[in-house]
Amino acid sequence: MSNPSSSVSAYVAAAVAAGYSFECPCGELLRSIAAARTCRKCRNYSYFPGRYVLDAATGEVVYGTVPTPAENAEAVAREEAREAAEAAYWAEVAAEQAAEEAAALAAEKEVAYWTEFFKYDELAESMGY
Numbered sequence: 001m002s003n004p005s006s007s008v009s010a011y012v013a014a015a016v017a018a019g020y021s022f023e024c025p026c027g028e029l030l031r032s033i034a035a036a037r038t039c040r041k042c043r044n045y046s047y048f049p050g051r052y053v054l055d056a057a058t059g060e061v062v063y064g065t066v067p068t069p070a071e072n073a074e075a076v077a078r079e080e081a082r083e084a085a086e087a088a089y090w091a092e093v094a095a096e097q098a099a100e101e102a103a104a105l106a107a108e109k110e111v112a113y114w115t116e117f118f119k120y121d122e123l124a125e126s127m128g129y
Contacts, residue, residue: 025048
């Protein structure tokens with residue numbers, strides 16, 4: 001059981017008791033500062049991978065420096081721009097795919113039309129006319 005007056009959650013208290021007392025920028029709890037500095041999840045889930053490590057029990061910085069609010073805002077803006085560019089790319093890919101499917105459908109309709117149109121010519125030729 002955790003102390004109700006404690007500032008950490010029961011999950012964090014249990015993790016610290018189990019030896020996972022260092023938190024990397026993405027929020028993962030690890031056993032050592034070196035492991036927290038080189039966390040693999042931070043590459044995908046953190047704006048500042050490996051820049052700082054926190055002591056999970058106390059919230060103190062044990063390695064590096066915590067980013068300033070201005071740096072956080074800049075990182076968030078960069079990420080939003082990256083996500084917008086990625087969304088635009090996938091929208092373009094979807095539009096190209098839809099155009100290709102429409103062209104293929106139009107080609108199939110064209111073939112079906114001309115096949116139906118010349119059906120009687122082929123029938124007449126097969127009958128000797």
